[in-house]
Amino acid sequence: MAAMGGGKEGAGGGMAAQAGRLGVVASVAFNLAALALYLRRRYFGDDDAGGRRKGEAAEVAPSSGKPPVTKDSIINLDHGDPTMYEAFWRGGAGERATIVIPGWQTMSYFSDVGSLCWFLEPGFEREVRRLHRLVGNAVADGYHVLVGTGSTQLFQAALYAFSPPGPAAPMSVVSPAPYYSSYPAVTDFLKSGLYRWAGDAKMFDGETYVELVCSPNNPDGGIREAVLKSGAGVAVHDLAYYWPQYTPITKAAAHDIMLFTVSKCTGHAGTRLGWALVKDRAVAQRMSKFIELNTIGVSKDSQLRGAKILKAITDGYERPPTAGAGAGDDDSSRLFHFARRQMVSRWAKLRAAVAASGIFTLPDELPGHCTFANETVSAYPPFAWLRCDKEGVDDLEGYLRERKIITRGGGKFGADGRVVRISMLDTDEAFAIFVDRLAAMK
């Protein structure tokens, strides 16, 4: 059984070595590697195969993400791993989102051979449209729906769709700093001749470009519009976080290309499922072609599950509140209410910890009228964009790492090293330890 552990010695050397290739991801890799080594020693000792030496035919439990934390753990808030949502799905709504797939189902490559996006499950498309009608965050009528392996794949599909044919110079890809750290890494990792990362949109002065407009913005939560206005350029709107738990829904977005992901809406990151609303037919066709060439479509199992999950959310809002519970208290069927309550509570704790510490600052709260909640509410972004004003702390990511808090440093977002991005979507336990530690830093 020694070979069972062949791939299990920890991600240390590998991800770190790999990171040399793309400087921009180096530190992310390092963080993960450090965490991996630490966890391995802590939980598995020197026994590589760990607890996996059961009888061969036994079931292996599905993974549950990062191991549980303790008061002395490394707390990894680098990725926006949305495990906060698990508590919701363990409640009543979760049962209604359970999926059963018989062995013979959805075996074909094709979902709808006559459709522009021939690998899109009709049931998933239907629930996407229903959810947008419920929330009012985007216009879906008149748009093509595309499915992707997460919105990361759809982002690449959009770059492919807008790149000039023939031997033209690569299309410039830009976004105003601070921008999502994956944009440069994913744009450039294959050194494509079709497109290349050209940095901060505010510094760009070309005529043709793709501007990535992330709103609310990852990492800082800002509400954004395209900053470039050339007629030859195009904007791709990454609306992964434009959901009522994170920000007031002020209008139904109606941009040419809008990207969404199940991960940040419902918390199902492991399902790797995103969708795009695309106005122009030819653009939608080219995006679909990218996904055909890259992965010959998208997991139908994820699409069936995604459909069931979105359906549970929309149904939850069409269901009368549980008898006896006050209308405002029964969030067991209402995902956005559950998640907003969590975000409100976490941001209050974080702001209290920042005040107690005295060495940090956070962006101001942005209030607005939410058409979904039908009241004025504040934004509670999925990431905290934390700045440190203390003398001598030029590398805040390193400073926090020494204190066993893994974050993502400003440099990867086109910002300076005195700022970091911190996920607000981890488990209650990890978040509680994080704010305790933060409050104690003076």
Next chain:
Amino acid sequence: MAAMGGGKEGAGGGMAAQAGRLGVVASVAFNLAALALYLRRRYFGDDDAGGRRKGEAAEVAPSSGKPPVTKDSIINLDHGDPTMYEAFWRGGAGERATIVIPGWQTMSYFSDVGSLCWFLEPGFEREVRRLHRLVGNAVADGYHVLVGTGSTQLFQAALYAFSPPGPAAPMSVVSPAPYYSSYPAVTDFLKSGLYRWAGDAKMFDGETYVELVCSPNNPDGGIREAVLKSGAGVAVHDLAYYWPQYTPITKAAAHDIMLFTVSKCTGHAGTRLGWALVKDRAVAQRMSKFIELNTIGVSKDSQLRGAKILKAITDGYERPPTAGAGAGDDDSSRLFHFARRQMVSRWAKLRAAVAASGIFTLPDELPGHCTFANETVSAYPPFAWLRCDKEGVDDLEGYLRERKIITRGGGKFGADGRVVRISMLDTDEAFAIFVDRLAAMK
């Protein structure tokens, strides 16, 4: 509800327009487009939204692939859509492959944060290793297991892993003609500066390269070894079809990189799940990095389902045969026996049709001793590589298309137009109509 049909007007214009971009896929796109338009008219009439006007909250049935065929249908054998296997999974084994996923399960990005391939479900890895031990087609002990969104993604990951760092010229990617038509298309669609398609390996005279060795070969079923031997080059073995239903298992393959896919082993193409066995740790790390950047991992739902499906196969061979049934007849739990029986029967029908027609030829049968079946058996490849000797038929793909049979022409495989690739894995109904039509061509 008009908008529900926004993306549904048929793939005609779009895929055809798109095809201009990459000449190599043009005809594939055209075939699909022609089929789509035909099917749309046939099954949906002019009503774009088709049968989808049910109440909003109703369940939408999962897709079932291409619509059923009739005697006058277009028969699409272009893709290797493995719907032949559905009959097996509707039997007893299928029930044991049913998967149930509760709403709260596998929400995290991470499967095993301490693993080199941190998005690989341990249960899937375990069943991959079990299956290789059962079949004996590849050595898995001492290898790293990686998971991909189909083997297409793992193929790209391998190209990424072997590309030189820094500003070196792109790595040449080659394969002996006839080669799988996706190799050039997928290698070149992003015009990567890391690698580029360099054509037929037999014509290549450089020193550094990646040679793709597909064995049994797609499209012609040939058993292959690497043809290039330079010390600076590397071989990637695509063993998608190295399973007992298609070819005698003559030895356990032990190459540096071996790619497999659930699609062609079990028939679950829609699950989009492949795996790689990789000897070298650094290569495995770079491949894993590609998948991290491309899609941030692989659908956990697909992995959970894949684990269950592979488990059902291996368990089926460990289970005593049903009482009363002859040992050779009870294939309801034995996937490879079921599929081999199907392949034997289909190849016999195809060879009879070719003999009846008189204008076609097929590759010779290749017999060998199969260590899995423990007897000498012939190869029954998943594709028929059909040649036409008739005067004036220089474009066999076009000739068959006029007779409503969609195939993939030799030009896309680096061969001539008198030959086509035909999927042997479609439904019984489609296959029967196909051989009837073929026999009648004189």
